[in-house]
Structures are given as structure tokens and as C-alpha cells.
Amino acid sequence: MDALKKRILQDGKCFEGGILKVDSFINHQMDPMLMHQIAQEFVNRFKGVKINKIVTIEASGIAPAIMVGFIMQLPVVFVKKKQPKTMENMLTTTVHSFTKDRDYTVCISNNFLTAEDHVLFVDDFLANGNASLGMIDLIKQAGATLSGMGFVIEKAFQNGGKILREKGVHVESLAIIEDLSNCEIKIR
Known part of the structure; x- marks a missing residue:
């Protein structure tokens, strides 16, 4: 995804501790044209894979997930970080946020994640893989099938990508950051 890589180099900002800030075009202010290109690339990369539901975790994964769902004409469900009082048949797990350095109990209704589902999980970042591992746990609890991430x-x-690939997960990342040392963004 040359357009994404170019935008990361142009507008991304690096902070100490391995933090890459892309809030001017991905996860605070969004560039809908770039988001559409991102979604189309996911659709292309997962072509031929059995998928009937797109799942993400709030909040930054919602925009790319909705675009993927729109193009694929599939429902999109987002895992919530706060447990609503009205949620029925709740499945929960705990995930650690690298960026915020805190644990969240996340939840999804088993009404929207079932044993019949073949799930594509879409998110903005893969760092240590904590949200992804939490998603794998929720999918397992529901008896659903993980089609890819x-x-x-x-x-x-x-280590997130390594951990997921070692588990046999079909992982597709559109831009891979090799290093952020000295706040210099190096893309594979």
C-alpha cells in the first residue's frame, strides 16, 4: 500500500517508547479516501477466504472495519471496552492497551458473534497483539471461526505479528514499521 506508506512518512509522528501517531489521517481525524483504499486492499488480500462477519475493537478499528464491511456487504460488530447494562449474552476477556498502558475488560454479545460466524478481525494497529489475542479468546468462547486478521x-x-503467525493466524498488514528508534520511521 504505497499510498498508506507515503502518508505515514509524510504525516506520521514518532514518540519515545515505540509510539507512532497517525491521528491526522487514521484514528482521530480520518481521510475517507485513504480509508476506502485501505479497505479495498483488505478485501483484495482476503479474497476467496470464507468470511461472513467483520469484527473490530473500539474505537480506532471501527472506521476501517466499516469500510471493509461496506465493500464486502457484511455486518460489522465492534467489541466494546465498557460493558453496557443492556448487553445480553455477554462474552468478556481482558486486553492490555500498549498505547494507554492499562487493562480493559472488553465484551461482545453472543447474539452478534456465534458459532456460525467466520470472522475477519480488522484493527488499526498490531503491536504486542494484546487486542488480537483477546479477540481470539472471544471467538473461541463463541465457537466461531477466525478467518483472518x-x-x-x-x-x-x-511481537504481536510473530505471536499471531506462530498460532497459524492469517495476518495481513498493509504497512509494516520495522523500527522507530531515534524517532525515525522505517517502513518495510
Whole structure:
């Protein structure tokens, strides 16, 4: 995804501790044209894979997931970080946020994640893989099938991608960051 890589180099900002800020075009202010290109690339990369539901975790994964769902004409469900009082048949797990350095109990209704589902998980970042591992746990609890995981940006210098691939997960990352040392963005 040359357009995404170019935008990361042009507008991305690096902070100490391996943090890449892309809030001017991905996860605060969004570029809908770029988001559409991102979604189309996910659709192309998962072509031929059995998928009947797109799942993400709030909040930054919602925009790319909705675009993928729109193009594929599939429902999109997002895992919530706060447990609503009205949620029925709740499945829960705990995930650790690398960026915010805190644990969240996340939840999804088993009404919207069932044993019949073949899930494509879409998220903005893959760092240590905590949200992804939490999603795998929720999918397992529901008896659903994980068809694949798509990430807008993967940080190769953290272990998330390695962990998921070693588990046999079909992972597609559109931009892979090799290194952020000295706040210099190096893309594979």
C-alpha cells in the first residue's frame, strides 16, 4: 500500500517508547479516501477466504472495519471496552492497551458473534497483539471461526505479528514499521 506508506512518512509522528501517531489521517481525524483504499486492499488480500462477519475493537478499528464491511456487504460488530447494562449474552476477556498502558475488560454479545460466524478481525494497529489475542479468546468462547486478521499498521519490532503467525493466524498488514528508534520511521 504505497499510498498508506507515503502518508505515514509524510504525516506520521514518532514518540519515545515505540509510539507512532497517525491521528491526522487514521484514528482521530480520518481521510475517507485513504480509508476506502485501505479497505479495498483488505478485501483484495482476503479474497476467496470464507468470511461472513467483520469484527473490530473500539474505537480506532471501527472506521476501517466499516469500510471493509461496506465493500464486502457484511455486518460489522465492534467489541466494546465498557460493558453496557443492556448487553445480553455477554462474552468478556481482558486486553492490555500498549498505547494507554492499562487493562480493559472488553465484551461482545453472543447474539452478534456465534458459532456460525467466520470472522475477519480488522484493527488499526498490531503491536504486542494484546487486542488480537483477546479477540481470539472471544471467538473461541463463541465457537466461531477466525478467518483472518487485517491491520492497517503493524509494528514489526514488537511481537504481536510473530505471536499471531506462530498460532497459524492469517495476518495481513498493509504497512509494516520495522523500527522507530531515534524517532525515525522505517517502513518495510
